[in-house]
């Protein structure tokens with residue numbers, strides 16, 4: 001079974017719709033395995049801002065992908081609003097527009113459990129869930145909340161998961177980014193670097209500690225997006241008995257406008273080996 005991880009396509013910003021279309025075409029033309037042996041996971045920020053036009057454009061592209069592949073989707077902060085805030089109205093609109101991909105034909109609540117192939121389960125979380133309350137919605141760094149973690153805890157003990165390898169997918173990153181390199185100076189992006197440096201520590205999922213306590217030794221892999229760095233956090237995750245933890249980066253290379261380094265990862269679930277497919281526009 002092959003897992004195709006895409007994330008942070010931010011449709012509606014720049015030429016990202018075109019870029020995602022190119023990725024979709026590539027996946028249709030060059031499947032990494034028989035499509036029936038693949039699952040596509042999109043870890044959110046499908047669209048750049050919560051507008052009807054963006055939802056429509058994204059829907060067309062996801063539908064093309066879903067004609068060949070099974071597609072799972074978890075919502076990001078941009079899907080429920082934008083970079084700095086989320087709203088209940090936009091969350092509902094997104095969940096209604098993409099409910100089939102998010103909830104997989106099940107009742108509209110998280111966590112979402114899906115059997116994938118023989119021996120694997122995928123569990124989708126909404127890492128915006130508690131961001132939709134009061135002041136938490138500012139900065140949109142993600143919080144699962146006690147209710148969702150309680151449900152996840154019980155789900156991991158349930159017969160549906162027993163004996164299977166479990167993979168969790170969500171938008172915000174639960175692992176600390178060991179990103180201690182100082183930003184470049186003199187590249188003309190000083191304000192961007194300053195903002196990134198100052199906000200990095202609190203852009204991690206707020207209840208990451210509790211999540212890791214629930215997931216440890218019970219989950220094979222965790223997939224997420226949001227940071228666009230594309231880091232492999234498996235070293236951190238292994239401290240919790242989780243073998244694989246990947247930031248999906250931005251598949252459309254949205255932070256590098258004008259550059260042609262679109263990419264997606266393909267992970268072989270049998271041995272967790274991974275390859276990255278790079279694409280030009």
Ligand SMILES: [Fe+2]
Pocket residue numbers: 008010044045076078226227228
């Ligand atoms: Fe993003």
Ligand SMILES: [Fe+2]
Pocket residue numbers: 045076077078171225226227
């Ligand atoms: Fe995000």
